[in-house]
Amino acid sequence: METLRFAIIGWGYWGPRLARNLESLPYASVTLIADSNPACQFSPALRHHPRARFTTSVEEVYRSDVDAVVVATPVSTHYTFARAALQHDKHVLVEKPLTASVIEAEELVHLAQERQRILMVGHTFEYSPAVNELRKLIRNNDLGRIYCFEAIRVNLGLFRQDTNVIWDLAPHDISILLYLLNEKPAGVRVQAHAHIQPRIPDIAHLDLTFASGMTAHIHVSWLHPCKIRRVTVIGDQRMAVYDDTNPAEMLKIYNKGADVHADPIVSYRNGEITIPHIDWVEPLRLECEDFAEAIRTGRQPRANGLVGLEVVRILAAAQQELEHQTRQPLTVVSPAS
Amino acid sequence: METLRFAIIGWGYWGPRLARNLESLPYASVTLIADSNPACQFSPALRHHPRARFTTSVEEVYRSDVDAVVVATPVSTHYTFARAALQHDKHVLVEKPLTASVIEAEELVHLAQERQRILMVGHTFEYSPAVNELRKLIRNNDLGRIYCFEAIRVNLGLFRQDTNVIWDLAPHDISILLYLLNEKPAGVRVQAHAHIQPRIPDIAHLDLTFASGMTAHIHVSWLHPCKIRRVTVIGDQRMAVYDDTNPAEMLKIYNKGADVHADPIVSYRNGEITIPHIDWVEPLRLECEDFAEAIRTGRQPRANGLVGLEVVRILAAAQQELEHQTRQPLTVVSPAS
Amino acid sequence: METLRFAIIGWGYWGPRLARNLESLPYASVTLIADSNPACQFSPALRHHPRARFTTSVEEVYRSDVDAVVVATPVSTHYTFARAALQHDKHVLVEKPLTASVIEAEELVHLAQERQRILMVGHTFEYSPAVNELRKLIRNNDLGRIYCFEAIRVNLGLFRQDTNVIWDLAPHDISILLYLLNEKPAGVRVQAHAHIQPRIPDIAHLDLTFASGMTAHIHVSWLHPCKIRRVTVIGDQRMAVYDDTNPAEMLKIYNKGADVHADPIVSYRNGEITIPHIDWVEPLRLECEDFAEAIRTGRQPRANGLVGLEVVRILAAAQQELEHQTRQPLTVVSPAS
Amino acid sequence: METLRFAIIGWGYWGPRLARNLESLPYASVTLIADSNPACQFSPALRHHPRARFTTSVEEVYRSDVDAVVVATPVSTHYTFARAALQHDKHVLVEKPLTASVIEAEELVHLAQERQRILMVGHTFEYSPAVNELRKLIRNNDLGRIYCFEAIRVNLGLFRQDTNVIWDLAPHDISILLYLLNEKPAGVRVQAHAHIQPRIPDIAHLDLTFASGMTAHIHVSWLHPCKIRRVTVIGDQRMAVYDDTNPAEMLKIYNKGADVHADPIVSYRNGEITIPHIDWVEPLRLECEDFAEAIRTGRQPRANGLVGLEVVRILAAAQQELEHQTRQPLTVVSPAS
Structure with a gap:
């Protein structure tokens, strides 16, 4: 070769x-x-x-x-x-x-x-063995119908001057979201604030809605004392937490949920938690392999240009919403009467 | 007596x-x-x-x-x-x-x-020894100027039919926020969704802005696999995490931060973490004592009616924003061209 | 009634x-x-x-x-x-x-x-729902043949003057051991030291051997910065950890092990971890119920006098070994030649 | 150069x-x-x-x-x-x-x-920044007089056929012990068992005594579901836990203790926990640097031959005690009379 x-x-x-x-x-x-x-x-x-x-x-x-x-x-x-x-x-x-x-x-x-x-983008987390195990569970319908996706990615720094925290950190979570769930968001709301550098948001919350009724929330921050990188996927059958900072228990499947019977009766299921064993391979290595294999064989890599474009579409919509919002009045908390 | x-x-x-x-x-x-x-x-x-x-x-x-x-x-x-x-x-x-x-x-x-x-409201967390230790640190300027407050209070259930998750869970975090920080919010944005019961939001994100530039974010949910109750306060000198579910380490003070020098240079401080010893007394007991003492002496209790009113004002503003929002177009993620 | x-x-x-x-x-x-x-x-x-x-x-x-x-x-x-x-x-x-x-x-x-x-002894942990769940797994042969049992029960204090740490804390772990494994130990070795009060050991390690080849180790201490209460049971099919201080994940079953093939080849299995849901009832309440039921019905309670006697036998043997040991030379680390 | x-x-x-x-x-x-x-x-x-x-x-x-x-x-x-x-x-x-x-x-x-x-031995942990921070605290008398040292180093595997678990894993903990505490042990007791391979102990407890009254305990195992690598040092002023598997909180200093007043009164201090920030450098890199610097300058490296000899002395005494023990009757738990 x-x-x-x-x-x-x-x-x-x-x-x-x-x-x-x-x-x-x-x-x-x-x-x-x-x-x-x-x-x-x-x-x-x-x-x-x-x-x-x-x-x-x-x-x-x-x-x-x-x-x-x-x-x-x-x-x-x-x-x-x-x-x-x-x-x-x-x-x-x-x-x-x-x-x-x-x-x-x-x-x-x-x-x-x-x-x-070949055009490929460095969505490393699409190559994480834990993310792929979670994807298998979702595709296999083990979680049931998905209600919502939540991601948090926070730490202290690195504050960048050429971009804000949304463009810096959210691409990871958006690419995980699209890779896991295979549905494109319809709308986006944003809450974002600049605390350290003027006009460069360092904390942001993206809230995404989908045609199916599913919702997604992404919290990214450069201004947090702890390093947290966690994705929660909530289905009507099971719930899963992927914690990228906990190598020994990176993926936890909770066999629990709220069942809606004749409205308005809700009952709760509380079963076991399962932590699958994941054979770990460095995601960056798998990403590089995928790139090299795509070049050799001509087939599209997982994180190909179209996937990269989709992520940019969502980032751009969030940015537009952010700019729109700063020109909008927000609900005022009523002063004491 | x-x-x-x-x-x-x-x-x-x-x-x-x-x-x-x-x-x-x-x-x-x-x-x-x-x-x-x-x-x-x-x-x-x-x-x-x-x-x-x-x-x-x-x-x-x-x-x-x-x-x-x-x-x-x-x-x-x-x-x-x-x-x-x-x-x-x-x-x-x-x-x-x-x-x-x-x-x-x-x-x-x-x-x-x-x-x-005496009119008093059951804001139990204002009586938590950990919250009071954190308040002392903030009042003593140990955290420096406060950039932001973040709270998360999630668990599976209990789904209520007479109220939504904001009115059910956020009073705790709003009362902690007001008690710690002594500044009333100016505006509020909300992201909220109903997944289980129609038109009763079970996951919500409240985003509060303040005249001083401080921001606050509160995430409450009835639909989450884990019980999380955590408040993070981020100052320009130190940061603090109060985790109500970890009795042995309920309050952690992080001596770390991002310092802004001549714009746009940011540098990072990374010092020790301190976990103060907290003499634990059941908050509900202290709340009851405060009520009884207020009756006996005639002085106002900590969580008095005015404090309760202030929390209701913020809840009502959030509710109003939520209703306003459902009549508003949201930013659409552009479809593929 | x-x-x-x-x-x-x-x-x-x-x-x-x-x-x-x-x-x-x-x-x-x-x-x-x-x-x-x-x-x-x-x-x-x-x-x-x-x-x-x-x-x-x-x-x-x-x-x-x-x-x-x-x-x-x-x-x-x-x-x-x-x-x-x-x-x-x-x-x-x-x-x-x-x-x-x-x-x-x-x-x-x-x-x-x-x-x-009715004569009964307050072996509270025999009534812990987590211990009973673990016992069911062992009796059901889910862990396979048991290689060994390890217990650690340490904290700072309470130093007692009327008894040593073995008689104070080890009864819990010995009663758990006997309740789980249904085999009486044949011999015992002890390592114990008195650091705070003269001649009253405050740290001890009990090492028990059994006719079947199984072994057990119990570490108890009054002189430790952390509260640890953990039992590990290691079988040739699965391993289990019961952590009494972690309410959300009190029992973890590890589907892993070392398989011995043609000697001397060892291979490793590394499967999923399972955390069963345990319906929690206060063990002390169940203990009191068992006592009252035994009185009412005349049947023996779980932690009956014979069980209490068995635990005392092992404590007494440990005490005897401890006293024997202090009169025995121990292996000397050779000085520099 | x-x-x-x-x-x-x-x-x-x-x-x-x-x-x-x-x-x-x-x-x-x-x-x-x-x-x-x-x-x-x-x-x-x-x-x-x-x-x-x-x-x-x-x-x-x-x-x-x-x-x-x-x-x-x-x-x-x-x-x-x-x-x-x-x-x-x-x-x-x-x-x-x-x-x-x-x-x-x-x-x-x-x-x-x-x-x-230059003769040097690969005691990597003597080069761990966390171990060195702990050593500074001990030398600076921050922990006070040292009562005892406890180490645990367990995991599943790797079972070796050419050596037992004591010679395989305990060198790490013995070298940490000698490096931290600067006192050589006087005597050693051992509890060790072979579960997987005949006559090759896979679980062992070493108990060391010192002329000063200090004690040390080392628990090593190839047969455990969890990876634990923890050293606890207990002084009369403070206690410290060094957990090598927790990068974010590798060293914790507990300001707590038991104070002995007029015998037999014991009182307890319970102060804050401090987690110093540790600038991390790969210990293996520092070890290699020390070797290269020793060659260049002629000065002795930290983990020099004499240190290596001291560790072997203790391993050999443990081995001797182990062999002696197998020929000794152990205290028998009395059968039912």
């Missing part, structure tokens, strides 16, 4: 992680690493890629003989780098979110189709 | 609990227990009050020689029972929320002042 | 708790409470028993018309009070451990048989 | 981990990797060391130009490989425990002194 050559654009947090995982694939090699900051060439992480060349010129990446390009730069630049790479007939993996606007995402999807190149 | 005589109206969940705590006060005695359901006279809990008389007639309570009346009935009846008791010159403790509307609460407050009787 | 009359001897920690639970039985009443300390008559707990008489004379208890006597005094006095009560034809419930020596326990068992009275 | 060249003997679990950490040091390079199993040359981990040569001949290692040799093989072979490497004037890092007997360890220590080479 011929070795696939990869270039990385952006040597910050995700670049070295993606490079390490690509490098450990048997038929892949990272041969080119680009970052506009020349200091990156002295980063310790580069020592693990003795065969890779470093460059500050992104043009060199496009002109090189690499098969694929990984774009691990700030979101505002995703579109430009990904488009140029596709135009040079490279396969492209872009960090999440795919782009900063719906129109950009649509154009990339279109371009990838035209050039018959 | 003369013994105070108490009557209980409503022998459901809270009635027996309040009776037991009043009875254990050295100078108090429960002498009359009323419930419209005659079967209550055979409840095992009555065996602990061998000196108390049981009646199905609330009129008997008003005409009796009791000094004070505890109203532990569904919220829609609070106003009627409390008003009648005040009109008969009884001191009154009403379960939370004080009433089902602002106008009712205002009238009760007014009536209690006129009759010079 | 005629009401059973109970007397309590000893109004310290357990006396009021047992009285409250007996009182709440429909056909039982606590009519007499004895303690040598006259100050006990002013204890708030007495207020809950308005129909009971208080006395400082234990003779009054023997001569009274009560049907049964609860002995809730220090262990050194159990034998004397229980014997006298049996000799006056009272049924007797003694707090754990039954007595301070094997010979005393044997005599009480014999006397109860002779007088045809 | 000249680059140090390292060879690894043994490419199993620890070999690749040590190689990766040595390689990431700026002035170190792994140039030779030896394993008797030729299949190791195809291991994926070798891909991260493109500059290293693989060999099945350990002689090649001795004759090579490497400065230092890492011995990461089964314990029975430690002595032979380490001695040969020292005789060829290589610095040597041996995985724990240093050797399988005291006499072997003494000879290695002597040989290293004679040849003026």
Whole structure:
């Protein structure tokens, strides 16, 4: 099998992680690493890629003989780098979110189709074995009809200046939501506030409604003392909690619920909790494998461009609602009479 | 010291609990227990009050020689029972929320002042030693300027048919919020959904804004697999988490934060976590003591009528926003183009 | 049904708790409470028993018309009070451990048989719904052949001066062990140390061997920062952890194990964890019910005198080993050569 | 600074981990990797060391130009490989425990002194930032006089056939104990049992006594459903728990204790819990740095040969006690009379 050559654009947090995982694939090699900051060439992480060349010129990446390009730069630049790479007939993996606007995402999807190149987005959690186990349960109807989905992803930092907490953290939860539930939201409401940096929300609540009656709520925050990453899926038969920070008990299935009999009688079921054993594989490794396999075989990867576009659509609707809201009066708490 | 005589109206969940705590006060005695359901006279809990008389007639309570009346009935009846008791010159403790509307609460407050009787509301958590320890820290400026308050109170059930989840659970968190932070909210937004019973929201998110720039978020639910009762207060110096379900570590102070220097530079502090020792006393007992002491001395109790009114104001504003919202278009997620 | 009359001897920690639970039985009443300390008559707990008489004379208890006597005094006095009560034809419930020596326990068992009275010991944990659920699993062979039993029961305090930590805390775990596993130990080894009070061990490890090859280990301590109460049962098919301090997840069944194939090949199974739902009833209440039912019907209660004797046998053997050990040389760690 | 060249003997679990950490040091390079199993040359981990040569001949290692040799093989072979490497004037890092007997360890220590080479043992936990924070507290007298040390290190597997659970797991806890407390034990008792493989104990309890009156207890097991790695240090002023499996709260300081006044009065202090922030660095990395720095500067590393010898002394005394014990009658639980 011929070795696939990869270039990385952006040597910050995700670049070295993606490079390490690509490098450990048997038929892949990272041969080119680009970052506009020349200091990156002295980063310790580069020592693990003795065969890779470093460059500050992104043009060199496009002109090189690499098969694929990984774009691990700030979101505002995703579109430009990904488009140029596709135009040079490279396969492209872009960090999440795919782009900063719906129109950009649509154009990339279109371009990838035209050039018959793979376009993929780094929705890592779609590759989590726990998320996939949960998806199997839902698809198998083990939870019954789904009432609602709740996600919380909070921690202290990292405050970014180029984007708000919705665009930074919610792509993870939206991609999990779409991957698990296979229904696109109809409407979105937002509650968001900027506490640390003016006009850059650092805490946000997204509330999504669906045609089926299902609801979803996503709470993201850069301003919280604890690291919490938890998804709760509530069905009429069972409920499930996926806690990404608890390796020993990442997925819990609660056999409990509220049964509605002749209205208005509600009764409660309270059964056992099950914690399935999950064979753990690093999601980032599976993501890199999926990218490499997609390139080799031509089939679409799980987190393909269309999925990335769908996530951007929801982020953009949330952003629009947020801007609309700031021009709207809100209900006032009546003063003492 | 003369013994105070108490009557209980409503022998459901809270009635027996309040009776037991009043009875254990050295100078108090429960002498009359009323419930419209005659079967209550055979409840095992009555065996602990061998000196108390049981009646199905609330009129008997008003005409009796009791000094004070505890109203532990569904919220829609609070106003009627409390008003009648005040009109008969009884001191009154009403379960939370004080009433089902602002106008009712205002009238009760007014009536209690006129009759010079104590009017108190069962905001139990204002008497939690952990909440009071947290309040001391905030008042002492240990957390610094407060950015935001977050509360979550979820569990499976109990689904009620006479009220929604906001009126049922949020009074606890709103009363904690007001007690801790001493600032009244200016506006409220709501996200709420009814999954189990038509038109009775069982999951809700309240988002409150304040003149100072502080924000608050309250998440309440009857439809959740886990019992979570947690309040997070985030200051610019420290952050605190009060977890009511973890007796050994009910309050955690995180010495961490994000410091804003010359905009836009943010740096992070990450110091120790402190878990103060809290001498535990049952909050319900302290609540009952406060009621009895207020009657004896004439001073206002902590959770007095004005506090109860303030909580009802916020609940009513949330309800109004909820009804307004259902007539409003929400932002639509754009369909694929 | 005629009401059973109970007397309590000893109004310290357990006396009021047992009285409250007996009182709440429909056909039982606590009519007499004895303690040598006259100050006990002013204890708030007495207020809950308005129909009971208080006395400082234990003779009054023997001569009274009560049907049964609860002995809730220090262990050194159990034998004397229980014997006298049996000799006056009272049924007797003694707090754990039954007595301070094997010979005393044997005599009480014999006397109860002779007088045809119920003799019971307060092994509360035999009445825990979680312990009973675990017992069902073991009896049902769900765990397979049992390799070993491990118990830990530690906390800070309460340091006692009349007994050591083995006699104070280990009766709980020994009674759980015997109740779960139905095999009596053959031998015992002990590691115990006195850190706070001279010659009164406050930390101890009991190691028990059984004819079947099964082993058991019990760790008890008065000198530990955390409250831990946990029992682990390891079978060749499944393993179970019963954590008495975690109400939401008191029993966890681990479907995992090490399988021995052709020696020396070991392979590992790693399956799901199951947390059964347990309908909780206060164990002390069930214990009191069992006592009252045994009196009414004449059948032996679960924690009967023979069970209490068996626990005392093991405590006495541990004590003997401990005393033997202090006269034995222990292996010396070789000094530097 | 000249680059140090390292060879690894043994490419199993620890070999690749040590190689990766040595390689990431700026002035170190792994140039030779030896394993008797030729299949190791195809291991994926070798891909991260493109500059290293693989060999099945350990002689090649001795004759090579490497400065230092890492011995990461089964314990029975430690002595032979380490001695040969020292005789060829290589610095040597041996995985724990240093050797399988005291006499072997003494000879290695002597040989290293004679040849003026560094001899180090892989006591990784001495390099844990949490252990070092705890050591600072103890040395600073924050815990007061130390009453006792307790360690538990249990999990399911890995069952080994060449050694028992004491030699496999206890070296970690013994090295932590000696590093924290700076006092050598005087005597040792053991409780150990073989459940899975005949005559190879898989569960063991070591009980150590010290001249000062301090005691220590170490519980190790291959046969447990949960992964627990916890050290508790109990002083007369404060108590500390170091939980290696809880990254967010690895070290907890409990300001509580039992104070002995005029004997026999004991009172209790119950203050706050403090969780210091610990800047985390991978202990294995710090261990590798210490080895490299010791080679460069000639000073002794923290986990030097003498420390390794001390741990082997205690393991050997435990083994001797274990063998002695199997020939000793144990206290028999009296049968029913």
